[in-house]
Amino acid sequence: MNAARALLFTAFLALLTGVLGVVFLPALLFGQDGARAIIKLWSHMALAALKLFCGIGHRVEGRENLPQGAAIVAANHQSMWETIALFALLKRPTMVFKRELLKIPVYGWWARASGVMLDREAGARAIRSLREATADRLSRGDQIVIFPEGTRGPPGGLLPLLPGVAGIYLVANAPVTPAVHNSGSYWRHPGLAKKPGTITLKILPAIPPGLPRREFMAKLETALSGAAPVEPDGARQPEAA
Numbered sequence: 001m002n003a004a005r006a007l008l009f010t011a012f013l014a015l016l017t018g019v020l021g022v023v024f025l026p027a028l029l030f031g032q033d034g035a036r037a038i039i040k041l042w043s044h045m046a047l048a049a050l051k052l053f054c055g056i057g058h059r060v061e062g063r064e065n066l067p068q069g070a071a072i073v074a075a076n077h078q079s080m081w082e083t084i085a086l087f088a089l090l091k092r093p094t095m096v097f098k099r100e101l102l103k104i105p106v107y108g109w110w111a112r113a114s115g116v117m118l119d120r121e122a123g124a125r126a127i128r129s130l131r132e133a134t135a136d137r138l139s140r141g142d143q144i145v146i147f148p149e150g151t152r153g154p155p156g157g158l159l160p161l162l163p164g165v166a167g168i169y170l171v172a173n174a175p176v177t178p179a180v181h182n183s184g185s186y187w188r189h190p191g192l193a194k195k196p197g198t199i200t201l202k203i204l205p206a207i208p209p210g211l212p213r214r215e216f217m218a219k220l221e222t223a224l225s226g227a228a229p230v231e232p233d234g235a236r237q238p239e240a241a
Contacts (some may be wrong), residue, residue: 001056006194009053013046020045028113033082035113036093043088050081055196056186058085062203065177066090070138071206072184074165076158076224077147078184083202086145086179094142095132116144118164127164131171138172150218155184158225165220166213175206176216178223 020042027034050056058081067073068091075082087093095115102108102117111117116133133142146168149159169176181201187194207219 002194002196003192005053006192009049009194010192012049012053016042016045016049021110025109028109032094032114035110037068038109038204039087039114043084046084050187050194054194056081056194056199057197058199058201060089060190060201060203062205065203065205067143067175067177067206070141070143070174072138072144072146072165072168072172072174073179074133074146074176074220074224075179076181077149077152078155078181079152079189081187081199082147082179082181082201083185085181085183085199090143090145092140092142094134094137094144096134096144096146099116104171127167130164131168134168135172138174143177144168144172144174148224152184152189153183158221161217161221161224163217166217169209169212169216173209175209176220177206178204178220180204180224203240 020038020097024038025036047058068088071091073086074092075086081093087095096118097115099117101111104111104175116130117138118130137144146165148165150162150164151159153159165176179201181199183199183201185195186197186199203215204223207216207223211219
């Protein structure tokens with residue numbers, strides 16, 4: 001039954017993406033603000049469908065820590081859920097996308113309009129380009145969403161953090177808000193499997209700007225690894241002090 005419900009959700013999400021992506025194409029004429037408005041609508045509808053089809057809801061702890069102005073939001077990465085949820089929650093989200101996602105029909109059009117691209121094959125040049133793009137978006141009051149692990153990891157663990165987040169932090173002179181969740185316990189990766197339950201997303205107090213690189217990275221790693229929500233099997237990561 002869970003497999004059938006997950007398949008229905010996947011089909012609905014593809015249909016929703018195609019219909020909204022084509023019907024609201026004129027919104028792209030209004031630039032990032034137009035694209036953001038439609039993607040926010042898509043995100044809320046996707047979360048509602050996830051609850052309806054798969055029985056997966058969510059709760060947010062620490063809403064008072066959600067940034068209202070220019071900031072970087074650094075989250076652990078376990079599934080597609082957090083990209084949807086953070087876009088829905090934040091006031092002016094700007095997602096950092098991998099450049100290869102631009103090749104996906106419809107999805108890629110909106111990704112280009114709403115986010116900033118990272119070409120992982122371009123090395124140091126990609127980091128410089130990412131710094132410039134994020135600095136521009138921060139100057140407009142956006143919240144830059146980045147996943148420092150660089151790829152999706154397993155529930156209950158944290159992959160090594162890549163240095164790109166430190167490069168953005170040092171140039172941007174903006175606070176970094178850590179966000180940690182257990183989405184991978186319910187939205188399984190790889191594959192289509194979905195497990196009914198409630199995802200917990202914790203929004204932690206911001207790390208202030210201006211710290212040395214090493215101190216910043218240590219604080220971010222501690223936040224993302226030390227505040228993980230309780231896993232369904234009862235295993236628990238240590239709580240942050």
